[in-house]
Amino acid sequence: MRHLSIFIEITGEQKYVGSIVGESYNDACFRYSREYLDSVYAAPISISLPLQEEAFSSSVTRNFFEGLLPEGFSRKAVANWIKTDENDYMTILATLGSECLGAIKVIDDDLSGLQDKSTSDYEKLSVEQVKALAEEGASKSTQVLLETHLSLTGATGKVGLYYDDANDDWYLPTGDAPSTHIVKQSHVRLERIVLNEQLCMLTAHNLGIDIPETFIVDTGSGADSDILYATKRYDRVISDKKVIDGLKVPIRLHQEDFAQAMGISASDKYEKEDSGYIRRMFDLVRFYCSDPIMEQNKLWKRICFNFLIGNTDCHIKNYSLVYNDNLKNIKLSPAYDIVSTRIYNMTKEMSFYIGGELDIERLNRASFSSAAATVGIPERLAMKIFDETAEGFEDALSRASAELGEKGFGDADKMQADIFRKGGYANL
Template sequence: MRTYNVGLEIGGKQIKVGTIEGESSNNAQFKYSEEFLSGSFAHPISISLPLQKEPFSPEATRIFFDGLLPEGFMRRAIAGNMHFDEGDYLSILYNLGKECLGALRVYLDEEDKDISYEPLSAKQVEELASEGATKSTELVIKTHLSLTGASGKVGLYYDDKEDSWYLPVGLAPSTHIVKQSHIRLDGIVTNEQLSMLTASKCGIKIPQSFIINMGKGLDSQVLFATRRYDRTFEGAEEYVDGLKLPHRIHQEDFAQAMGIASFDKYEKEGQNYAQRMFEILRLYAINPLEDQLSLWRRIVFNYVIGNTDSHIKNFSLLYKSDLSGVKLAPAYDVIGTLIYESATREMSFNIGGIRNIDEVTRDSFRTMAGMVGLGEKPAIRVYDEVLEGFESAIREASRELSDIGFENATSIGDRILYSRKRII
């Protein structure tokens, strides 16, 4: 029998919420502890895992906790390096689960107290940019960091006063997620920063992000850094190696909240993921109307910019510090995908019953508004606002990036506009 503890950080302090027990990943079950259920923080760690005394099924357990792990090549590389089967999510999670997205971690009874930060030299950061998945896999394993998604990414600590990067060790929290350029997709880092800035100018809340340029702006010399919205310095007072420790904030993506496995993150016929996302916000959000309109604006924007990779793991819920409520997390992983020949024309979930982005119209969004329970007038008003402001927003964002040395931003902006010329 394998038994792992599940811990949660609340206000900088670790509490045990339950255990995962089983002979293997195939039959392991999560169960809330009696102490947690009777304590002052007795709130679910997931909408898909409501408070109950009984253990959850192996399937429900796997879907939520497997959802904390990397996917695709990164997962295969990590599993191979650790000599685990990539389907053994528990072994991988235990070895990576000291620093997950959100505030959860997985550990044994013997607590690891190690916590420190190792300075990264400019050469090490440059290696991370140039060596691709090999270097990021090495750092992920070294830092026991688990980040979802299929792209090469690591969690680092950034001291903006000194413009210095650090590698978190042990239980040390990171402050930024750093992604590498995708060698098969030219200008992807500039594309993402351009898309994020454009989203912000179209009224969408985003985390702070910037490009780390280790050379002349070439794909092999740049990294994309995003400040973690699930980390906060508010109320933080502890220092390690001269650096203030941020507190972790719990979060989950919509796939986890809906009880959907990572491999099913793209909608199939009849699943209507968007309707379920809006229903969750109506039932659980602290400000349900505000969050529904924010989610709607984000869906419209992904359509307008041509992001066909906006699946349900790219939308998340951020919890209050005491777990008593949720709100829609800031936007992330926003990219104009249609400028790449390899991109699909199928949206990640249907818009008014239509998946092919070339067949989506204003009427599709009018139909979708009714399907997800939004009033037609406010929904179409947001649709019109995004469409009308999009071209000026992306051109302004392109100029801003070009002015600080990323000259390819103009051509990428032009390519995005050309790919969307039918609707703009």
């Protein structure tokens, strides 16, 4: 019988929530503990896991907790190295669950003695070590995941690091030490992907879309093999409560992506048939966010922007909700993972249906007008947001390109031209 204990950080303190128990990953079920349910701080750890005494089904359990794990090559590599089936999410989660996205922590009860004795520390990285992350790509980042027991979702090679911006120093967290930034490598098959993402993120910022602090880390000549992409974690907040080796330790804020909140498997993050993903996304915001009207408008604007920029990889795991430190208030997280995929001639299919249409080349203003009724936003308001975003798009992208050009990224202007030509903006 496998038994994983689940903890969550609330106002900076780890609280025991419950456990996942089963003969294997096929029948494992999560149940809240009586102690947690009776506590004054009890709150659901997911919209898909409301407070209840009964155990959740194995499928509901899997959909949420498997959503904490990396995907693609990183997951396969981890599974190979720990000699388990890549479908065995329990074993992989037990290996990587010390530091997940959000505030969840997973402890394997069979190894709890060893895990509890692990030392929380920050190991300073040399420039050469940081450069190795860029050069070796996903294989190196997966090795770091194993060494630090860190679970980061997504298919791109990424690691969690601590950044001391005052001294421009990078540290590798060990044990239970939280990271402050998520750092990704360039994609071996997609040229200038880091520049692409930063250009898109700056454009979003110029249009008033909330984004986390992001920057390019150049460890050499500016070539793809020398650069990394750093994103400041919005689910980590620097605190004075604890210090390790002179570094302030951040507290964890909980988050969950829309797939987890909607109870949808990560394998179904792309909508293959029109089954109402966009409506369900807005229902989440409407029923659970503390300021539903404002958050619905933000979500709508981001969906409009992903169309304009040509991002067909804007699946439901790339939209998230973030909780405050006591889990009582929920809002839309800052926007992240925005890339113009169309400049690489990737799929024309958006990640979910908009106004009954999936093909980005067939989407237009009328499609969004139709979608407004589906999501429950007044059409006049929805189209005002769409039109303002579209009208400001060219200037916002041009300013972002100019800013990157001034920093030495000369390819930004070419990428800007490709986005104008191949993104959804060209359909208007």
